[in-house]
Amino acid sequence: MKDSLLTALGLVLIIEGLLPLLMPQAWRDTFQRLIVLKDGQLRFIGLISVLGGFLLTMFSR
Incomplete structure (x- = not known):
């Protein structure tokens, strides 16, 4: 698990x-x-990013 997490972090940085x-x-x-975006707009972008990453992770298994 530790190796997978480090690999994932490395790929994110790349x-x-x-x-x-x-x-x-x-x-x-x-x-x-x-x-110039408001906090709510930035949070929405973050939410979409997290959900997209979660879905990619789930579908890649």
Whole structure:
């Protein structure tokens, strides 16, 4: 289980690092758009992300 968790964390870091590595201006623009969102909107984005990750995890088994 520990190995799987570390592998998953490593993959998240790789995927998260691709956008600033390959397209830093688009990454910066995205964060500037996120800053102006209200807390409820950011929470909704987080909820959708968590649900999407959960569904992907469940369907990949």
